[in-house]
Amino acid sequence: MTIRIYDSKEQALVDLVPRVEGKVGMYVCGPTVQSSPHIGHLRSALVYDLWRRWLSMRGYDVTLVRNVTDIDDKILASASTLGGQPALEQWWAHAYRYELEFTAGYNRLGIQPPTYEPRATASIANMIELIGRLIERGHAYPASDGSGDVYFDTGSWPSYGELTRQKPEDMVAATDADPRAKREPRDFALWKGYKPEEPESAAWPSPWGAGRPGWHIECSAMSRRYLGEAFDIHGGGLDLRFPHHENELAQSSALGFDFAKYWVHNGLVNVHGQKMSKSLGNSIYAAEFLSLARPIVIRYYLSSAHYRSTIDYHDGALEEAEAALDRIEVFLRRAGQRLTGTRFAGVAAPVLPAAFAEAMDDDLSVPQALGVLHEQVRAGNAALDDENLDAAARAMGEVTAMTEVLGINPLSHEWASTGTEHAAERALAALVEQLLASREQARQNRDFATADRIRDELAAAGIAVEDAATGSHWRIDG
Numbered sequence: 001m002t003i004r005i006y007d008s009k010e011q012a013l014v015d016l017v018p019r020v021e022g023k024v025g026m027y028v029c030g031p032t033v034q035s036s037p038h039i040g041h042l043r044s045a046l047v048y049d050l051w052r053r054w055l056s057m058r059g060y061d062v063t064l065v066r067n068v069t070d071i072d073d074k075i076l077a078s079a080s081t082l083g084g085q086p087a088l089e090q091w092w093a094h095a096y097r098y099e100l101e102f103t104a105g106y107n108r109l110g111i112q113p114p115t116y117e118p119r120a121t122a123s124i125a126n127m128i129e130l131i132g133r134l135i136e137r138g139h140a141y142p143a144s145d146g147s148g149d150v151y152f153d154t155g156s157w158p159s160y161g162e163l164t165r166q167k168p169e170d171m172v173a174a175t176d177a178d179p180r181a182k183r184e185p186r187d188f189a190l191w192k193g194y195k196p197e198e199p200e201s202a203a204w205p206s207p208w209g210a211g212r213p214g215w216h217i218e219c220s221a222m223s224r225r226y227l228g229e230a231f232d233i234h235g236g237g238l239d240l241r242f243p244h245h246e247n248e249l250a251q252s253s254a255l256g257f258d259f260a261k262y263w264v265h266n267g268l269v270n271v272h273g274q275k276m277s278k279s280l281g282n283s284i285y286a287a288e289f290l291s292l293a294r295p296i297v298i299r300y301y302l303s304s305a306h307y308r309s310t311i312d313y314h315d316g317a318l319e320e321a322e323a324a325l326d327r328i329e330v331f332l333r334r335a336g337q338r339l340t341g342t343r344f345a346g347v348a349a350p351v352l353p354a355a356f357a358e359a360m361d362d363d364l365s366v367p368q369a370l371g372v373l374h375e376q377v378r379a380g381n382a383a384l385d386d387e388n389l390d391a392a393a394r395a396m397g398e399v400t401a402m403t404e405v406l407g408i409n410p411l412s413h414e415w416a417s418t419g420t421e422h423a424a425e426r427a428l429a430a431l432v433e434q435l436l437a438s439r440e441q442a443r444q445n446r447d448f449a450t451a452d453r454i455r456d457e458l459a460a461a462g463i464a465v466e467d468a469a470t471g472s473h474w475r476i477d478g
Contacts, residue, residue, distance in 0.1 A: 001058060003361045005233075006308060008241065008263040009163050009249075013363055018232050019261060024060045025231035026052065027223040027260070029240055030117070032069040032215075033098040034078040036466075037105050037286040039302070039313065040269045040276060044237045046299065047266040047307040047364075049111040050406070051235070054360050057352075057405055065226045066114040068102075070095040071121050072215050073176070076202055091202055092121070105286040108295045109302075110407045110414055116226045120213065124204050126221040127213040130255060131190045131206075139254040140190055143181035148193020148209030151177065152216075152251050154186045160250045163263065164242045174243065176214060188247050189214035216247040224257065234260035238268055267305075270312040284313065287476070291429035293318040296415045300325050300408050303366050324374070328403060329410040331377045335396040336411075338384055344393040350401035351394075366406070373402045432463060436472050439465075 003016040018024050028048045031041055048064065055062050069075075070092070079094035089097070099119075106113075131150055134140035139156045143149040154160045154168060161168055173185030177192060194203040194210040203210040213221075223231065229252075236245060245263065252259040268275065271282045290298060301321035305311045339345045353376065359368035380395030403409035435454055442450040455465050458474070465474050 001361065003055070003058065004363050005262055005264065006363050008265045011165075014262070016232075016262070018060065019230055022059070022061055024055050024062045024233065025227040026062060026064045026233040026235060027219070027227055027231060028064065028066040028114075028234075029219060029236035029244065030066040030068050031099075031102050032072060032074060033095045033102060034072075034074040035098060037098075037102045038269075038276065038283045039286060039289050040237065041102065042105055042109060042286055042289070042298075043269055043302045043311065044266050045106050045111050046109060046302050048235050050303060050307070050366065051233075051264070051364060052112065053405055053407065054364060058361075062115075063227065064114040065116045065118065065223065067219060067222050068099055068117060068119045069215065069218060070099065070119045071202060071212055076198060091199060101286070105290065108290055109299045110295070118222050118226060120218040120222065123218070123221045123225055124213065126225050127217050128191075128204075128206050130217060130221055130224075130251075131213075133255055134190065134251060137254060137256075139251070141183070142208050143178075143193070145178075145181040147178065147181060148191070148206075148211045149177050149181060149189055150191035150208050151182055151187040152190050152247065152254075153183060154188070154250065155184055157250050157254050159253065160186075161246065163246045163249050166242070166246075171242075188216060188243065190217045190251070216244060217251060219244075219248050220252045220255070220257075220259075223259075224252075229256075230258035231260060233262050233264055235264040235266070238265045241265055266307045267310045270310055272314055273312060287474070288429065293322060294415075296408055296410060297322045297325055303406065303408075304370060306367055307364055324370075325408065325410060327374065328377055328399065328408075331380050332396065332399060332409075332411050334384060335380060335392050339389060339393055339396070342389055344389045349394075349397045350404065351398055352401045352405065353398050356398075356402050356405075360405070369402070369406070373399060373406075376402070432458065432474050436465070436474065440472065 004013045005016045006012070007014050026048065030045075031037065045066070048066070052062050052064050075095050076091055079089065079091035131140060134152065135142070135150070138153070140150055140152050143151065161171065168186055171186050173179065174188040177189035179185060190213070191206060191208055192211050192214060193208070194200075194212075202212055204212060223234070234245070234248075249259060270276060271284060274280060274282055276283055292298075293301075297318060298321075301318055302311065304321065353372055356369050356372040359365040359372060362368070376395050376398050380392055380399060383389075383391035383395060400409060404412070409415070435458060439451045439454040442448070442454070458465055463474055463476060465472055
């Protein structure tokens with residue numbers, strides 16, 4: 001058994017050889033909890049859930065760490081205003097509220113909780129320690145302007161750019177701190193000095209003055225704390241390769257860490273052929289997406305493309321996934337009913353077909369694995385038609401085993417539902433969207449009394465409305 005994995009740093013398929021035999025340590029960059037999760041966040045978490053499930057199936061003891069970035073510029077900016085008005089909650093409450101939304105979305109999709117899920121704010125002391133060591137080693141420097149900022153000196157690390165194979169002179173300047181105190185535009189912030197306009201609660205004492213960590217040092221500190229200075233797999237979305245992962249690799253290597261042996265990046269999500277982004281106003285938020293179909297259908301859809309490819313969401317995509325999943329469910333129910341009362345009942349051994357295992361071993365090729373799954377569904381139905389109950393029982397066992405690995409067994413307790421909940425969710429979504437459309441029309445007509453009344457009525461029903469440049473979004477509050 002050899003598992004092949006695509007290493008983004010090597011830009012090649014390589015054999016997975018863990019640092020410690022029988023164990024795999026994985027660190028995945030989790031969400032920055034500044035706003036509601038969208039389908040891209042769901043897809044990324046699902047990719048590493050599938051990796052974890054398969055590695056565990058192959059006998060590895062997997063430690064999965066997925067962090068929560070609960071302090072950074074975006075969170076403070078988002079917490080300072082809400083719908084154009086001053087926020088009524090602290091930044092940490094704002095972050096925690098959205099963290100709960102992420103967790104709820106993960107749970108709805110059957111994504112298993114990570115082994116550890118550290119928050120950045122719980123590892124500040126570790127970050128300060130690493131920054132001090134980088135300064136001692138000559139790879140970082142405090143700002144000369146008295147701001148309290150500390151920067152990583154990219155010019156001091158000759159390998160800077162090795163992850164994305166860029167030359168430093170071709171890179172864009174880092175935009176995470178005031179450029180006036182930098183030695184080079186590409187130098188990035190390790191520590192950000194406190195600014196009077198920021199809440200005092202968002203600053204921690206340090207040798208360089210009160211402040212907070214930069215984004216990149218957070219992950220280096222948390223991965224080291226929970227996995228050590230060397231671990232196996234570092235994962236995240238393709239959009240994190242630069243600058244986030246490039247900077248993580250540079251600062252961790254400059255500290256003398258072996259750091260990640262393999263780098264894995266999942267593809268992004270397009271909507272109707274366009275990249276999903278707030279600026280285009282085409283983001284599909286998790287709560288809205290999960291109201292469009294059963295969560296198991298959405299899990300099937302988001303995992304049906306190869307994890308490194310881009311998914312293009314389009315009209316009819318969920319209906320296609322629903323139809324594919326229905327074929328699996330109909331077969332399992334049909335086989336179960338037919339085998340009841342026969343000597344084949346309850347003897348369908350959950351054995352994975354070799355072709356399925358080969359596909360999953362080949363860089364988690366879920367599309368090919370689903371092909372094997374559906375072929376067994378067809379074979380099982382044919383066996384039932386021919387009254388070949390022995391073959392039908394074997395097919396049922398194999399289909400059950402494959403769907404369990406992928407987390408899409410429609411008969412498992414996890415997904416047991418009459419469908420009533422889904423119908424209620426769709427009805428609720430339709431009603432709320434209609435009210436939001438009426439509210440938007442009232443706002444355009446400058447009928448703010450009506451707009452406020454609709455918002456208040458929704459709030460009274462437990463539905464929070466948030467206004468943003470990309471439109472109004474809703475969620476069930478609490």
